[in-house]
Amino acid sequence: MLTKKVKNRIFFLIFVLLVSIATIFFIIKSLNKNILYFSSPTEIKQREDIPFGKAMRVGGMVKKDSITINQKDIQFIVTDFKNEILISYSGTVPNLFAEEKGVVAEGKLKDKNFFIADRILAKHDENYMPPEIKEIIKKNAK
Amino acid sequence: MLSNIGTSLVVLVLILSFLIIYTATLDLNTTSQLVKKSIYKLSLFQTTFTILIFLSLIIGFINSDFSLINVYENSHTTKPFFYKVAGTWGNHEGSLLLWINILVIFSYLFLLFNSTHDKKYRLYTLIVQNILILGFLFFLLLNSNPFNSIYPIPIEGLGLNPILQDPALAIHPPLLYVGFVGCSIYFSAAISSLLSGYGGKLFARSIKTWVKVSWCFQTLGIIVGSVWAYYELGWGGFWFWDPVENASLLPWFAITALMHSLIVLEKRNTLYSWVIILCLTTFILSVTGTFLVRSGILNSVHTFASDPSRGIYILSFLSLMIFSALIIFFIKYKKETYNFNLKSREIFILANNWFMVFFLVTVLIGMLYPIFLDVLTNVKISVGPPFFNIIIIPLVVPFMFLMAIGPKIGWIKSQNKIFYKVSFLILIAILINLFIFYFFGKYSFLTNLIFIAAIFLILHSFLDIKKIITNKNKIELPRIISHLSFGLLVLFIGINHQFSIEEDFNLKVGEIKKTNNYEINFENIKIKESKNYKAVIGNFKLTNLKNNLVQYLEPEIRIYANPETLTYEAAIKTKISSDLYLTMSNVSRSDYYNIKFQNKPFMIWIWISALMIALGGFMQLILKKNED
Numbered sequence: 170m171l172t173k174k175v176k177n178r179i180f181f182l183i184f185v186l187l188v189s190i191a192t193i194f195f196i197i198k199s200l201n202k203n204i205l206y207f208s209s210p211t212e213i214k215q216r217e218d219i220p221f222g223k224a225m226r227v228g229g230m231v232k233k234d235s236i237t238i239n240q241k242d243i244q245f246i247v248t249d250f251k252n253e254i255l256i257s258y259s260g261t262v263p264n265l266f267a268e269e270k271g272v273v274a275e276g277k278l279k280d281k282n283f284f285i286a287d288r289i290l291a292k293h294d295e296n297y298m299p300p301e302i303k304e305i306i307k308k309n310a311k
Numbered sequence: 312m313l314s315n316i317g318t319s320l321v322v323l324v325l326i327l328s329f330l331i332i333y334t335a336t337l338d339l340n341t342t343s344q345l346v347k348k349s350i351y352k353l354s355l356f357q358t359t360f361t362i363l364i365f366l367s368l369i370i371g372f373i374n375s376d377f378s379l380i381n382v383y384e385n386s387h388t389t390k391p392f393f394y395k396v397a398g399t400w401g402n403h404e405g406s407l408l409l410w411i412n413i414l415v416i417f418s419y420l421f422l423l424f425n426s427t428h429d430k431k432y433r434l435y436t437l438i439v440q441n442i443l444i445l446g447f448l449f450f451l452l453l454n455s456n457p458f459n460s461i462y463p464i465p466i467e468g469l470g471l472n473p474i475l476q477d478p479a480l481a482i483h484p485p486l487l488y489v490g491f492v493g494c495s496i497y498f499s500a501a502i503s504s505l506l507s508g509y510g511g512k513l514f515a516r517s518i519k520t521w522v523k524v525s526w527c528f529q530t531l532g533i534i535v536g537s538v539w540a541y542y543e544l545g546w547g548g549f550w551f552w553d554p555v556e557n558a559s560l561l562p563w564f565a566i567t568a569l570m571h572s573l574i575v576l577e578k579r580n581t582l583y584s585w586v587i588i589l590c591l592t593t594f595i596l597s598v599t600g601t602f603l604v605r606s607g608i609l610n611s612v613h614t615f616a617s618d619p620s621r622g623i624y625i626l627s628f629l630s631l632m633i634f635s636a637l638i639i640f641f642i643k644y645k646k647e648t649y650n651f652n653l654k655s656r657e658i659f660i661l662a663n664n665w666f667m668v669f670f671l672v673t674v675l676i677g678m679l680y681p682i683f684l685d686v687l688t689n690v691k692i693s694v695g696p697p698f699f700n701i702i703i704i705p706l707v708v709p710f711m712f713l714m715a716i717g718p719k720i721g722w723i724k725s726q727n728k729i730f731y732k733v734s735f736l737i738l739i740a741i742l743i744n745l746f747i748f749y750f751f752g753k754y755s756f757l758t759n760l761i762f763i764a765a766i767f768l769i770l771h772s773f774l775d776i777k778k779i780i781t782n783k784n785k786i787e788l789p790r791i792i793s794h795l796s797f798g799l800l801v802l803f804i805g806i807n808h809q810f811s812i813e814e815d816f817n818l819k820v821g822e823i824k825k826t827n828n829y830e831i832n833f834e835n836i837k838i839k840e841s842k843n844y845k846a847v848i849g850n851f852k853l854t855n856l857k858n859n860l861v862q863y864l865e866p867e868i869r870i871y872a873n874p875e876t877l878t879y880e881a882a883i884k885t886k887i888s889s890d891l892y893l894t895m896s897n898v899s900r901s902d903y904y905n906i907k908f909q910n911k912p913f914m915i916w917i918w919i920s921a922l923m924i925a926l927g928g929f930m931q932l933i934l935k936k937n938e939d
Contacts, residue, residue, distance in 0.1 A: 192669070195702075196672075196673060196676060196702055199697075199698055199701045199702060200676065200677065200680060200694065200698055202697075202698075203694060203695045203697045203698035203701070204692045204693075204694060204695070204698075205692060205693045205694070205695050206690070206691070206692050207691035207692060207693065224695060226693065236898055236899050236901070238817055238898065238901045238903040238905070239817065239903070240816065240817055240818075240903070241816060241817065242817070243817070243898060243905060259815040259816065259817075259905075260815035260905060260907050261545055261815075261879060261894045261895065261896040261905045261906065261907040262896050262898055262905060263544075263545075263896075264474070264545075264876065264877045264878050264879050264896070265876075265877070266896075266898060267898070267899070268899060
């Protein structure tokens with residue numbers, strides 16, 4: 170027979186174990202809920218299961234002469250030199266946002282050709298290009 | 312010229328470090344109870360020369376000595392004097408030199424101020440610390456020498472990234488470095504304690520001050536970085552859960568846990584192994600953060616032109632450090648028996664540690680998961696701020712309750728009857744929360760809980776302060792100030808988050824925009840020439856429609872020449888009750904200017920309460936001094 174003390178200890182251990190499992194499960198579950206996938210315009214075109222209405226990131230180069238501005242928002246085309254997508258955004262842009270420069274937009278897809286951004290990611294260095302975009306350009310240059 | 316002086320000095324310090332390790336090892340086996348005089352002298356030389364290296368680099372920057380690649384790449388003759396100096400540590404090589412300076416200075420100070428402690432323990436600490444110094448010196452010489460020369464000598468430098476030309480960013484790196492690199496000394500002390508068997512209370516007493524010093528500086532450094540992000544990045548937020556911010560937060564969680572469990576070790580002589588683990592973790596996390604940021608794995612403003620060989624060096628050094636620390640720990644590990652009563656201060660401090668470890672693990676997972684996924688499956692993701700908010704914020708509620716009650720519980724087994732006081736205070740907190748809820752606006756259930764917990768912590772702290780005034784016993788005051796300020800910080804962040812107003816729109820010069828509470832009149836723009844930039848300044852007239860108060864805001868677009876960059880400077884009107892925040896940007900010289908207008912309540916109070924948390928730490932250092 171187990172003594173009372175040992176029994177208590179076993180219960181305590183099981184309790185700690187259960188709590189840790191529950192916490193880790195909880196963490197991973199909300200992690201999966203809050204992941205932002207990064208896609209290029211080509212991936213958006215090609216993928217069947219692309220989620221609409223879920224936050225995600227799109228990146229590429231801002232197409233030349235594609236920026237239009239009206240009272241409400243800024244619209245511009247992001248291209249990966251194969252496919253393009255129209256992005257609409259309202260607010261101030263980061264200081265390095267310009268035509269023919271890399272950009273990452275965070276927001277939601279309206280349809281496969283239209284993306285509503287609520288954040289344009291700030292980049293801090295004029296020579297810097299997000300690695301995701303560098304990769305896309307390298308791929309498409311071939 | 313300067314290049315040769317600098318490099319020779321680095322080699323000299325390298326030799327001195329070897330000498331220190333050698334003499335200290337010899338001195339370990341002598342019977343004398345005192346550390347040899349020559350070791351003090353060597354350490355003093357080492358410190359002096361290391362500071363000289365740094366000064367010579369600063370001189371290089373002040374004189375715009377472009378024969379140094381480092382100065383050429385990061386400075387410019389037209390840069391204001393202040394930023395020439397600050398530019399010294401605004402780049403990878405220079406900041407590594409600052410890093411080494413702090414390692415060396417802390418090593419010497421630790422030797423100097425711990426003369427009452429065991430000789431072997433002090434010598435081992437010195438040896439381990441000097442091994443760390445050697446590691447970073449070699450890194451500096453082989454891979455990141457700030458004194459590398461360039462020929463032919465360029466006439467003009469490339470300049471410093473304009474967004475780094477900012478007072479907050481000039482002091483941010485030194486503060487953080489004292490905080491992060493300061494951890495090295497108790498990393499060394501922890502290993503030394505394992506090797507020499509000098510543990511327990513006395514060990515706790517010897518590292519206590521150093522833990523507090525680095526905690527204070529880390530806290531300040533993080534706050535300054537956050538303030539900078541608020542007014543420079545033009546986004547209006549102050550915490551982005553950006554990977555780099557997370558990297559700075561990890562050691563902070565570890566060190567906060569350490570600071571608390573150290574009290575248990577000192578007072579009750581238990582938890583020794585746990586304290587050692589935290590000492591080791593804190594510095595390892597500091598180096599890990601540096602590795603992730605510098606190697607370019609995490610992209611941010613802190614990534615100086617990245618270079619893979621750098622990452623490989625730090626990574627190998629880091630693995631070596633972790634590996635040897637673990638081996639020493641397991642060889643020397645002694646089993647401890649823990650005997651805690653559920654209602655004792657020990658348990659409450661342990662609870663603090665559990666929370667800290669939980670926060671740490673959450674942030675670590677959120678930070679590393681995208682990296683792992685990228686390496687394993689090549690899927691690119693990032694973890695959004697909601698993840699951190701969902702996991703961390705609910706736990707802040709019980710955390711704050713424990714923070715208020717914990718320090719009131721006695722050691723070993725408490726007899727305090729606190730039930731009535733606590734329930735009374737909770738009741739008042741609920742009433743105050745209801746008042747805010749009813750008169751100022753509705754918010755979610757979770758926000759209710761957070762407000763109640765924060766108000767409870769604040770009230771509880773005020774009662775504690777009242778007691779101190781009647782007892783005239785100041786010893787608890789710094790702790791109460793830090794805890795009180797944490798409560799205030801959470802409350803103000805909550806209110807700020809809940810009642811902020813944000814409007815985005817585009818305007819042409821001369822147009823007027825009406826929002827719910829404000830009328831924004833874009834009157835005109837003017838051009839101003841400055842020493843190293845040209846500014847386009849917008850004149851905005853803001854009329855508060857409720858009380859007809861008129862205010863003028865002048866956001867700027869700055870065009871820097873060297874390197875050619877645009878920056879957008881926010882116009883911020885700070886008042887006691889709220890901040891008005893307005894930024895404007897312009898794309899492709901369009902007639903329309905993009906405007907972001909924000910009204911952020913209690914912004915200044917967020918900074919004040921965050922600073923007060925650090926202030927509590929500094930007060931503790933001063934008060935403790937007076938007592939000894």
